[in-house]
Amino acid sequence: MSYTSRDRDRGRLAVAAVTGLGAVGTLTATGWLAGAVATDAAAQESTPTAADTAPAARQRREVRQRPYVTRVTMRYVQTPVATTVTPAAGGTVTSAVPSTSSSSSGSSSSGSSGSGSSGSSGSSGSSGSSGSPPAPSSGS
Numbered sequence: 001m002s003y004t005s006r007d008r009d010r011g012r013l014a015v016a017a018v019t020g021l022g023a024v025g026t027l028t029a030t031g032w033l034a035g036a037v038a039t040d041a042a043a044q045e046s047t048p049t050a051a052d053t054a055p056a057a058r059q060r061r062e063v064r065q066r067p068y069v070t071r072v073t074m075r076y077v078q079t080p081v082a083t084t085v086t087p088a089a090g091g092t093v094t095s096a097v098p099s100t101s102s103s104s105s106g107s108s109s110s111g112s113s114g115s116g117s118s119g120s121s122g123s124s125g126s127s128g129s130s131g132s133p134p135a136p137s138s139g140s
Helices: 005-046 102-113 121-125
Strands: none
Touching: none
């Protein structure tokens, strides 16, 4: 006996029928269970419990009117007359005294000796534009 397309179609139909019956049975069982739970819940709601039968005086809570109290706190903030500014953390502090570098000492020596042939006469003569004031002279 050989396996034909007719046998294959019958097998597919049998699988589809079993699957459909399983789905219908599952939906039916779910609906029945939901109905049973709803009936049980309705029965529980209609039956009074011990808390419902307790005297009304025990359950009633009084809400008292309490007086309102308004509290006012006033604080006067005054700014100080002399304010000091503190530097931010992490900064570096540089001195206000001008530092003596090799270019400024070269300009003062070339200016006092008069010999401008050292090769740095052009750049040392304009060292005043670097931002630091020139060193004071001895008064000659």
